[in-house]
Amino acid sequence: MNAQPTPAPVAAVSLDPDTVAYQRFIGQMRKLWAGPLYRHLREEAAALEKGSDFEARLAGLPSHQLFGWFEYNLQNLKYSSRRGIAAAVEKHRDRIEAELAKPLPQGRLTENPALAVPDYYQENDFHQHPGGLGGDPIAAVVYRESAGAAGGVVGKAGLHDRFARAATGGAAPKRVLDIGCGFGRSTLAFANLGPEAEAVGVDLSASCVRLAAQIAETRAEGPRTRYIQADGAAVPLPDGSFDVVTSTMLLHEMPPEAIRDLIAESHRLLAPGGVAVHLDFLPPDDAFLTALYNGHSDRNAEPFMRTLAEMDLDADHKAAGFSKVEISDFAEDDGPRGETWRLPWTMIKATK
Amino acid sequence: MTTKPDLPPGFFADAMTERVFASVVALAAEVSVLRERVARLEAAQGVAAPDADPARAAESFVADVFGHLAQPLHRI
Numbered sequence: 001m002n003a004q005p006t007p008a009p010v011a012a013v014s015l016d017p018d019t020v021a022y023q024r025f026i027g028q029m030r031k032l033w034a035g036p037l038y039r040h041l042r043e044e045a046a047a048l049e050k051g052s053d054f055e056a057r058l059a060g061l062p063s064h065q066l067f068g069w070f071e072y073n074l075q076n077l078k079y080s081s082r083r084g085i086a087a088a089v090e091k092h093r094d095r096i097e098a099e100l101a102k103p104l105p106q107g108r109l110t111e112n113p114a115l116a117v118p119d120y121y122q123e124n125d126f127h128q129h130p131g132g133l134g135g136d137p138i139a140a141v142v143y144r145e146s147a148g149a150a151g152g153v154v155g156k157a158g159l160h161d162r163f164a165r166a167a168t169g170g171a172a173p174k175r176v177l178d179i180g181c182g183f184g185r186s187t188l189a190f191a192n193l194g195p196e197a198e199a200v201g202v203d204l205s206a207s208c209v210r211l212a213a214q215i216a217e218t219r220a221e222g223p224r225t226r227y228i229q230a231d232g233a234a235v236p237l238p239d240g241s242f243d244v245v246t247s248t249m250l251l252h253e254m255p256p257e258a259i260r261d262l263i264a265e266s267h268r269l270l271a272p273g274g275v276a277v278h279l280d281f282l283p284p285d286d287a288f289l290t291a292l293y294n295g296h297s298d299r300n301a302e303p304f305m306r307t308l309a310e311m312d313l314d315a316d317h318k319a320a321g322f323s324k325v326e327i328s329d330f331a332e333d334d335g336p337r338g339e340t341w342r343l344p345w346t347m348i349k350a351t352k
Numbered sequence: 353m354t355t356k357p358d359l360p361p362g363f364f365a366d367a368m369t370e371r372v373f374a375s376v377v378a379l380a381a382e383v384s385v386l387r388e389r390v391a392r393l394e395a396a397q398g399v400a401a402p403d404a405d406p407a408r409a410a411e412s413f414v415a416d417v418f419g420h421l422a423q424p425l426h427r428i
Contacts, residue, residue, distance in 0.1 A: 021388035024406060025381050028414040036422035062365070066421060069363040069373060077377075083385070299361070 010214045011096045011141050015088050022083035026074055033070035038341040041067050045288050055291045067292075072299040075128045078146060085146045086130050089138055096138045100210040109213035110228045111206055118231065118258060120304070121204055126253050128301050133182075133205040140183045140211035159332055160189035163248060166330065166347060167277040172197055173243040177269055179232035179262065180204075180250030184212025184225070190246065191221040200237070202230040233261035240271040251280040251348075252305045259311065263350075264320045270352040276322065279330060282346040283309050293344060313348055322350035380417050384410055 015023070041063045048057050058064050079086050089096070117134055125132050129146070133139045163186070172194025178187040181201030191199040203209050209227040216222030230236055232247070245266040251259055266276040283293040290309075297305035314325045330345040331337075364370045387409065394400040 017388065017392065018385050021385045021406070021410075022381055024388075024410045025384035025414065028407075028410045029377070029418070031411070032414055032418055032422070036419065040422040065363045065365060069370075072361060072363065073374070073377070077381070083381075
């Protein structure tokens with residue numbers, strides 16, 4: 001059988017060999033950080049007494065200071081150093097902007113230049129993405145390249161397909177709304193659940209929905225997706241339009257009041273019996289892991305991870321009219337647990 | 353609320369440790385880049401080891417240089 005040639009990725013970015021070597025170094029440093037340094041810190045932390053000031057005493061450990069240095073700086077270097085992803089993508093700006101502006105089939109992409117972007121979205125360089133995802137036309141490509149570089153979590157192979165299957169319990173919903181769709185990996189994963197599945201991705205970032213729509217053009221399931229630049233708290237679509245409303249790694253980027261607005265909007269958009277299902281991060285019942293979760297919030301420009309963890313998501317969903325709420329751990333891969341630091345993946349599922 | 357600080361945050365208990373460690377990591381990154389340049393030249397000249405693997409080379413380099421951070425000092 002002759003293999004079909006793989007089409008070139010949309011807005012492809014070729015990294016020069018030195019940048020590839022640099023990113024490989026960062027990736028190996030991240031492995032050291034998430035493995036041996038994490039285990040060393042865990043051993044030292046086990047000797048600390050648990051209590052209300054545990055986080056402060058943990059922060060006093062030299063091994064924790066080292067852990068924090070690695071966490072902040074490796075992410076920063078990956079994105080923003082001389083050989084970082086942002087600089088590498090910048091070299092291709094003109095071509096990328098032209099590719100993202102290519103004509104699309106009617107209805108595939110709806111942009112809204114007049115969209116009122118929430119303050120929280122503009123004020124944070126989430127996960128240290130320089131300048132955030134909102135304003136720069138090539139921001140989505142920087143995000144995509146970063147996701148695939150140096151051990152980024154968004155680029156984990158199969159993550160989105162795995163979540164789509166878990167979120168729907170193996171069923172194939174016909175109408176899916178993917179809020180905060182980014183460059184569309186999650187949207188395509190839901191569209192892939194079955195030949196009748198149709199998925200709409202919405203995102204505040206014009207760059208992201210442009211890239212998502214262009215990528216969809218290269219995929220077999222792409223014609224069953226469309227993309228809208230919109231706020232997930234005010235989606236310009238009719239009541240009861242969807243069987244599933246979903247988000248992936250979105251809630252922890254939003255303050256509590258915005259999350260409650262999104263929960264209410266998802267309830268409006270769901271048909272009776274539909275489910276809202278979100279993949280995000282919540283700390284487990286463990287003082288050490290909770291301290292690292294909160295530390296990640298502080299160190300990685302994720303200020304709303306802390307506030308997400310303080311929310312009563314069960315009560316907030318029920319207040320919006322949902323009848324049943326399930327919050328469960330999510331295994332992002334089949335790897336062993338406990339010996340490397342990982343963000344605590346959690347699935348939040350609510351039924352209308 | 354904003355998360356855009358004018359200066360990068362400090363993590364170590366004293367500023368000099370912070371600066372020295374940042375310098376060491378920057379130096380190691382450059383060495384790692386140069387090691388790969390050498391490996392590419394060796395490959396172009398046909399003198400590279402047959403099992404040369406950039407990922408494995410970077411992994412062992414990082415382990416050799418920084419691995420002791422997770423071990424008692426006497427095991428360096």
